Amino acid sequence: MVDITPRAVDAIPPAEVPDVELYHPHSWWTTYVFSQDAKVIAIQYAGTAMAIGLVALVLSWLVRLQLGFPGTFDFITPEAYYQFVTMHGMIMVIYLLTALFLGGFGNYLIPLMVGARDMVFPYVNMLSYWIYLLAVLVLVASFFAPGGPTGAGWTLYPPQAILSGTPGGQQAGILLMLASLILFIIGFTMGGLNYVVTVLQGRTRGMTLMRMPLTVWGIFTATVMALLAFPALFVACVMMLFDRVLGTSFFMPALVEMGEQLSYGGGSPILFQHLFWFFGHPEVYIVALPAFGIVSDLISTHARKNIFGYRMMVWAIVGIGALSFIVWAHHMYVSGMHPWFGFFFATTTLIIAVPTAIKVYNWVLTLWRGDIHLTIPMLFALAFIVTFVNGGLTGLFLGNVVVDVPLSDTMFVVAHFHMVMGVAPIMVVFGAIYHWYPKMTGRMFNEWMGQFHFWVTFIGAYAIFFPMHYVGLVGVPRRYPELGETAFIPDSVHTLNAFITVAALIVGFAQLVFLFNMFWSLRYGRDAGGNPWRATSLEWQTPTTPPPHGNWGKEVPLVYRWAYDYSVPGAPQDFIPQNDPWPEKAAPA
Amino acid sequence: MSVVIVFILVIAGISFWWLAQQRLMSKPWLEQGAAGVLPGLESTGVPTAKLGLGVFLAVVGCLFALFASAYFMRMELSDWRAPPLPSVLWLNTGLLILSSVALHVAVMAARRNQPDMLRLALVAGGLTTLAFLAGQMTAWRTLADGGYFLTGNPATSFFYLLTGMHALHILGGLVGLGWAMAGAWREGASARIAQRVELCAMYWHFLLLIWLALLVLLAGWANDFIDLCRQLLT
Numbered sequence: 136m137v138d139i140t141p142r143a144v145d146a147i148p149p150a151e152v153p154d155v156e157l158y159h160p161h162s163w164w165t166t167y168v169f170s171q172d173a174k175v176i177a178i179q180y181a182g183t184a185m186a187i188g189l190v191a192l193v194l195s196w197l198v199r200l201q202l203g204f205p206g207t208f209d210f211i212t213p214e215a216y217y218q219f220v221t222m223h224g225m226i227m228v229i230y231l232l233t234a235l236f237l238g239g240f241g242n243y244l245i246p247l248m249v250g251a252r253d254m255v256f257p258y259v260n261m262l263s264y265w266i267y268l269l270a271v272l273v274l275v276a277s278f279f280a281p282g283g284p285t286g287a288g289w290t291l292y293p294p295q296a297i298l299s300g301t302p303g304g305q306q307a308g309i310l311l312m313l314a315s316l317i318l319f320i321i322g323f324t325m326g327g328l329n330y331v332v333t334v335l336q337g338r339t340r341g342m343t344l345m346r347m348p349l350t351v352w353g354i355f356t357a358t359v360m361a362l363l364a365f366p367a368l369f370v371a372c373v374m375m376l377f378d379r380v381l382g383t384s385f386f387m388p389a390l391v392e393m394g395e396q397l398s399y400g401g402g403s404p405i406l407f408q409h410l411f412w413f414f415g416h417p418e419v420y421i422v423a424l425p426a427f428g429i430v431s432d433l434i435s436t437h438a439r440k441n442i443f444g445y446r447m448m449v450w451a452i453v454g455i456g457a458l459s460f461i462v463w464a465h466h467m468y469v470s471g472m473h474p475w476f477g478f479f480f481a482t483t484t485l486i487i488a489v490p491t492a493i494k495v496y497n498w499v500l501t502l503w504r505g506d507i508h509l510t511i512p513m514l515f516a517l518a519f520i521v522t523f524v525n526g527g528l529t530g531l532f533l534g535n536v537v538v539d540v541p542l543s544d545t546m547f548v549v550a551h552f553h554m555v556m557g558v559a560p561i562m563v564v565f566g567a568i569y570h571w572y573p574k575m576t577g578r579m580f581n582e583w584m585g586q587f588h589f590w591v592t593f594i595g596a597y598a599i600f601f602p603m604h605y606v607g608l609v610g611v612p613r614r615y616p617e618l619g620e621t622a623f624i625p626d627s628v629h630t631l632n633a634f635i636t637v638a639a640l641i642v643g644f645a646q647l648v649f650l651f652n653m654f655w656s657l658r659y660g661r662d663a664g665g666n667p668w669r670a671t672s673l674e675w676q677t678p679t680t681p682p683p684h685g686n687w688g689k690e691v692p693l694v695y696r697w698a699y700d701y702s703v704p705g706a707p708q709d710f711i712p713q714n715d716p717w718p719e720k721a722a723p724a
Numbered sequence: 725m726s727v728v729i730v731f732i733l734v735i736a737g738i739s740f741w742w743l744a745q746q747r748l749m750s751k752p753w754l755e756q757g758a759a760g761v762l763p764g765l766e767s768t769g770v771p772t773a774k775l776g777l778g779v780f781l782a783v784v785g786c787l788f789a790l791f792a793s794a795y796f797m798r799m800e801l802s803d804w805r806a807p808p809l810p811s812v813l814w815l816n817t818g819l820l821i822l823s824s825v826a827l828h829v830a831v832m833a834a835r836r837n838q839p840d841m842l843r844l845a846l847v848a849g850g851l852t853t854l855a856f857l858a859g860q861m862t863a864w865r866t867l868a869d870g871g872y873f874l875t876g877n878p879a880t881s882f883f884y885l886l887t888g889m890h891a892l893h894i895l896g897g898l899v900g901l902g903w904a905m906a907g908a909w910r911e912g913a914s915a916r917i918a919q920r921v922e923l924c925a926m927y928w929h930f931l932l933l934i935w936l937a938l939l940v941l942l943a944g945w946a947n948d949f950i951d952l953c954r955q956l957l958t
Contacts, residue, residue: 255772324783328776336772344746359739362779363732366787370794374885381874383881385798401803401878406794409725413790441753453743460732697752 169265171257172684173242173329176264178575180238183264184231187271191226192643194219203636205617214302216616217286222278224289225312228418229319230271232560236425237323237361238267240567241330241354243575247674248351250339250692250714252685254329263329266322273315282306288614290411293386293404297379300392309379313372320365320372330358339673341694345449346713348672348698349442352449353428356456357421363460364417371410378402405470412463419556420459424452426563427494430516432698433566434498436670437513438505439709441699444497451490458487468539477536484534488527495524506702506709510668511585515566518593519559526555529604544614547607550600558596565592565649572653573667577680578660584652588645595642602631669710672698676712726953727796731789735782777923781930784893788934791886792941796950798878806879809943810866816859817939823852824932827925834921839912842921846905849928853894853901860891886938890931897927 170176197219201211211219242260246253254260277284286302287295287309299305303312334355338347347355374385378399386407387399435442442448464472464480498520507513529551533539542548565588572580606628611618618624666675678688692714700711711717770778798804830845864884872880904920911917940946 256776324780328779328783331779332772332776335775336770343750343752344743345748345750345752362783363735363786366783367728367790369787370790373889374794377874377881377885383875383885384803384878385794385881398875401801403798403801406797409797410790410794413725413728445752446748446750449748457736461729696756699753 169261171253171261173246173254173257173260174575174682174684176260177239177242179264180234180242180267181240183268183271184235184239187226187275188231188235189646190275191223191231192646194223194226196640196643198223199636199639201616203633211616213616214286215283217288218284218302218308220614221286221288222274222284226274227557228289228422229316230274232422232556232564233323233361233418234267235564236422236560237330237354237358238264238326240350240425240429241326241358243571244350244674245330245333245354246337247677247682247686248348248672248698249334249337249342250673250687250694251333251337252687252691255333255337256329259325260329263322263326266318266325270315270318270322273311273318277303277308277311277315280307280311282308285309285312287312290408290415291375292411293375293378293402293407294388294390294399297375297387298390298392310376313376313379316368316372317376320369323365324362327358327362330354331362339691339694342673342713345446346694346697348428349431349445349448349452350425350428350672352452353424353426353431356452357424360417360424360456360459361421364414364421367410367414371407371414374410375407405467408467408470409463412466413460415466416463417459420455422556422560424456426519426560427452429563429567430519431494431498431501432672433512433516433563433570434501435699435701436570436668437508437510437516438502439508439701440501440505441701442497443500443503444493445697445699447493448497451493454490455487458483458490462487465534465539468536469543474536481534481536485531488531488534491527495520495527510569511580511582511589512566512570512668514586514589514593515562515569518589519562519566522554522562522596523559526551526553526559530555542607544612545607546603546611546613549613550603550607553600553603558600562593565589568653570668571674572656573663573680574674574677575681576657576660577663578656579663579667580656580660581652584648584655588649588652591645591648592642595638595645598638599635599642602635606631669708671696671700671710671712673713676714725793725797726957727792728786728789731786735786771919773919773923774926777926781927784930785934788886788889788937791889792937795882795886795941798882799947799950801878803877804879805877806942806944807867807872807877807883808870810863812859812862812866813939816856816863817935819852819856819859820932820935823849823856824925824928826852827921827928830921831918831925834908834913834918837913839908842913842917843905843908846901846908846921849924850898850901850905853898853928857891857894860887863887883942886942890935890938893931893934897924897931900924900927 165171167175170179197208197211198216200208201216201219242254245251274284280303282303283306284303285291285296285308287297287304291309291312295301295304297304297309301309303309334347334351374383377383378385378387382398384399384402386404387397387402388404389400390397431442431448462480462483464476465484468477468480529547533542533548533551569580569585572578607613609624609628611624611628618628663680665677665680668675673692673694674682676692677686694713695716696711696713698713700706700713702709703711706717826845826849830842830849833839833841833845864887867880867883872883874881874884900920901924904917904924907914907917907920
């Protein structure tokens, strides 16, 4: 080993840092509600995201009930179906996954993992959550607005999004949707500034960038991307609001509606698509990169082995982040673009598979001859790898223009992005919650309920989305509430659709077991201790569990090594915490 | 989307340049040792608030780059008729430059610990900024009086949208300036206030830059250049 210390360890000044700068709460309100502690904000973010996520889960049931048993449920009209689909998509992608990974895990893990006492701008951080909550409330309000929420599809393509034929198009639905998105982006920007600057400035002594756990790398890079990508959605929303409310023609072409010439003219719907997907594609990786990072840490910890190719993992994360800004138009192959454009974007899309594949190989090679513990977090991490490979491979199909054009409007696309962007990140969300639950609460979750939750969710997700690929390949179109009597669609498709719906209902109900487990274990779970997984990274080394405001007590930790020293030959135990000076004998006082 | 791609490339360039100094080639699994021995690698050395503002300005820059991209893409369509530029914009530009200069003077005064000069410069900066906003309102009135309304033509719509967005950012900046002023009156030119004033000046310079870019855009000076780029690309 190369010892990069030029002097003896005892030359290091004491790591005592006064925490007088911290805003210490004095009342119940400022401790639990208007808290500036990143960990409380994290739990607020996660709680809100999961609550609105449950709404989206119920919406997906309604969508599936209609597809599986068309005509059975009178209240699911075609308009209602489109509203359910739209809100399900928008909530899951933005209000659940983005908020949970960055606002939830970002807030909880960044300060703890880099050894900081809190985020660098705690007040702005608190504002970020409350604006996010406001955005969610505005979104929920659209369910109760006259005409209901918008049914424009989660991509909100104009011109249909603001015409009277679309549910909510000429009513409050689309206005509340756009307002909510604008609020979300403002709130996220406040949080995002914190995550980035805390990683840049808040790292404790010895925590160089290349010693950070990959979780922090993933969340950091995703945040940088989100800060640059969300403005595109902001611009699109503002311009669409202008079109809808003030009658400008940014996106709206001249058109006749119900025999009546509208006042719009000359606008470009394609312009909206460019703006939307300039945000929309990085968004995929804004969700995926934190998942990549977290899964690397879960695998390393639960296989008791250092992560394979740490440097390569870091470079791949940064590389994917940069590349994801030049692939957006692969969502627009069917918009009538120039063939050379399609060729360019197909090429960049396939190139992005290279760093992604590097990551998959590295995860598998980390598992190779590891001491694999099949704990609940590990099961979810393994399920992620399998699912991500599955969804990623169909992505290679769809990245090619000639394959995408016939498949673009079929259920194949639905199956693809649910595998890669729905199921895979959700597996990581569950794995991460099970992994860090003992740190957040000081108690272990119930193992058997966890096993039940995992197996039903994992097998159930495949029961839902595997058949959907076949349904798509026979040409069943997406976006249709009912297939009706269609010659090319065989009966087996209807049987499969019913099967998928039953599976979706079962998987949905299994999530109640997860929620029950979280609340039950809070009270009845056995005591977890400070470091139940015997992990190396800093968050497991806090003096008390759960960590208090300020995290570290009197001294911030001093970092001697990277985050992956598992099973080091000659070490007294099979892991060496990052703040352990081994093989030096005494830690500096 | 070429404007925003260029912007993203610049950001990526800065990021990679910075990352390249962070020992990305190091082998952390071989290197163990105590902290405090890797100077410059633990934080950037820039004050945290300044770095935070810098990141925020990158986001603002991205926002305006996207608006500019949308502007150029919409411009290609046949119904585009640019409105005449109200001449008051030249006065406004002068005012915004003056306010930027005033805030620069304020930074100097704060560093040299001259509280009176600091207060004077802050007030001058605030007043010229307010005058700029009033001037922008006048420009809107001039356009509306000439029959160029928001809904008339996409070029006019963009004029209102872009100047409005810029004015909103200036208004946000005025809140920060008020905060710096309150401090300057209470504590004079302390180090804390000096930092606040520096942040304001940084924000003002950036918004001046954005304004000059918008002016180039709205006056159509970039059109020939864009045509050239378009020919090269096709």
